[in-house]
Amino acid sequence: MSVRRTTEIGDTELFIGVQRSDMEAFSLLYHQYWHPLFSFANKLLRSYDDAQDIVQTVFLSIWERRDAIVIQQSIESYLHQAVRFQSLKKLESILSSPEQIDRIQEELLPAFNDILHRLQEQDLVKQLEKEISGLPPRTREIFLLSRQYKLSIAEIALKLGISEQTVKNQLHIALKALRHSIAVMLIIDLVTIP
Amino acid sequence: MHLQRLKKIVGNYLSGQSSTEEKVIIEQWFKDARAAADEEVDLGQYDERKALVFGNIKTVIETNSIRKTGGSPRSKLRYLRWVAAACILSVVFLAYRFRNELSDMIAPPMMYTIVTDQYQIKEVILPDSSVVVLNVNSRLRYPREFNSSRNVTLSGEAFFDIRKNPDTRFTVNASHLRVDVLGTSFVISDAGTTETARVGVKTGRVQVNIPDEEQARPSILLPRQQFSYTVGKEAGKIEDNAAINTDWTAQLLVFRNTPLAEVFSAIAESLHVKIVSNNHEINKRTFTGSFLKEDDITEVLKILSLSYGLEIKQTGDLIEVN
Structure with a gap:
């Protein structure tokens, strides 16, 4: 914890040094942030070489524009923002170069498809939760006991002191109300699986 | 997701035009x-x-700082000076390189036009001492002086014997064909009314283009080859071992069933003599035959008087026919 605090104090001082064209301060800043930035760019683009280029561009532009830069939050977030922007620009150029097609097909597109898939799933889970919460309390309870706690119909009937047929009827009502969301979820699964 | 979709998502994000969903995707990627x-x-x-x-x-930082300290206003001025000097030099160079074209533009060269009628064959010596023999009903246009290029215009038929000059090509712009050579002899037959334009090669190499046919590639002809192009039809044809007829080039006047009166006036014009005749018979007779360049007037008259039983009397440049 104390290490982190010294770096935070150090950051501001380092950057003031960079703005005074202090090469040593610049070097310290570089060595401090090399690894997180390089690693970040590499996770984004899945290429060590591209990550290397990006970190180089970011640090060079910091040096070149040191007089004009105003740090609003922290140097760390400024640097990450810069890597984000450069990576996005790089991604744009990769997507437009036919010689990178293998990499696009095998790494970049699957990564984005995965993101899309997860986002859609999240949306549906939210939607489903919303619809479940809109069910009548008794129906919702039976449904959750069945799906979330994986209780059998007999167990639910025993636990709630109702007949098995009532449990069946309630589950039927719940599934009927939710079938739209569930169907959409199934369709998306089919569509997004390559 | 396909490549195009991802491209659009990235492009929109960079230009700040993302939809909410697109924004979320990119931000999830960062996250x-x-x-x-x-x-x-x-x-x-x-x-x-x-x-x-x-x-x-x-x-990079070190290189840039060197460049920066060297980039004072003074040296910027010097740099501009160099640019200006380079501009002037290139203008001078271009003016020199295209001096002939420029002088042609400012003062067009004087052009000569040689025309032959239906009986005449004329020999023309060009400024570079190339020889052109113009067949009947033809027209040749050439400048008084050749400069960087040797360009002439032809309509009709002509035999060219071009003086070799490897530095300056010789170009004949005929009615339908363009012929480029460095130094050779060849015959072009191509008038405005021609249905089939022809180029036949005697010696050397000749390049033929059909300017109207943009797709047609230039044809290279060698001796005894004849190129023919039927106007309006696609490509030209090359015929090997063609008989290139240049016999007519030795002739001076050619007549086919020509009334004698016209023969006499053609002779008068070509040989610079005056011919008078009171004999109306000569208008009823026709003559078929040709006279050669080396034939002199006495020879010509002798042939005619023997053929038609005419009495021809020559006094200097004046000729009386009875």
Whole structure:
């Protein structure tokens, strides 16, 4: 914890040094942030070489524009923002170069498809939760006991002191109300699986 | 997701035009990478790259600072001076390089036009001492002086014996064909009304173009080859071992069933003599035959008087026919 605090104090001082064209301060800043930035760019683009280029561009532009830069939050977030922007620009150029097609097909597109898939799933889970919460309390309870706690119909009937047929009827009502969301979820699964 | 979709998402994000969904996708991409990066511990596994990149950055910074200290206003002025000098030099160079074209533009060269009628064959010596023999009903246009290029215009038929000059090509712009040579002899037959334009080669190499046919590639002809192009039809044809007829080039006047009166006036014009006749018979007779260049007037008259039983009397330039 104390290490982190010294770096935070150090950051501001380092950057003031960079703005005074202090090469040593610049070097310290570089060595401090090399690894997180390089690693970040590499996770984004899945290429060590591209990550290397990006970190180089970011640090060079910091040096070149040191007089004009105003740090609003922290140097760390400024640097990450810069890597984000450069990576996005790089991604744009990769997507437009036919010689990178293998990499696009095998790494970049699957990564984005995965993101899309997860986002859609999240949306549906939210939607489903919303619809479940809109069910009548008794129906919702039976449904959750069945799906979330994986209780059998007999167990639910025993636990709630109702007949098995009532449990069946309630589950039927719940599934009927939710079938739209569930169907959409199934369709998306089919569509997004390559 | 397809490539085009991803391209659009990235492009929209960079230009600030993302939809909410597109924005979320890109931000999720950042989030995932950031989380994965934060998990990675620095074990010095990328130290080699770290040192390399820092070396690169340092080199660029040092080079730029040298450039910056050298970039004072004074040297900027000097730099501009060099630019100006380069501009002037290139203008001078271009003016020199295209001096002939420029002088042609400012003062067009004087052009000669030689025309032959239906009986005449004329020999023309061009400014570079190339020889052109113009067949009947033809027209040749050429400048008084050739400069960087040797260009003439032809309508009709002509035999060209071009003086060799490897530096300056000779171009004949005929009615349908363009012929480029360095030094050869060849015959072109191509008038405005021609249905089939022809080029036949006697010696050397000749390049023929059909300017109207943009797709047609230039044809290279060798001796005894004849190129023919039926106007309006696609490509030209090359015929090997063609008989290139140049016999007519030795002739001076050619007549086919021509009334004698016209023969006499053609002779008068070509040989610069005056011919008078009171004999009306000559208008009823026709003559078929040709006279050669080396035939002199006495020879010509003798042939005619023997053929038609005419009495021809020559006094200097005046000729009386009875």
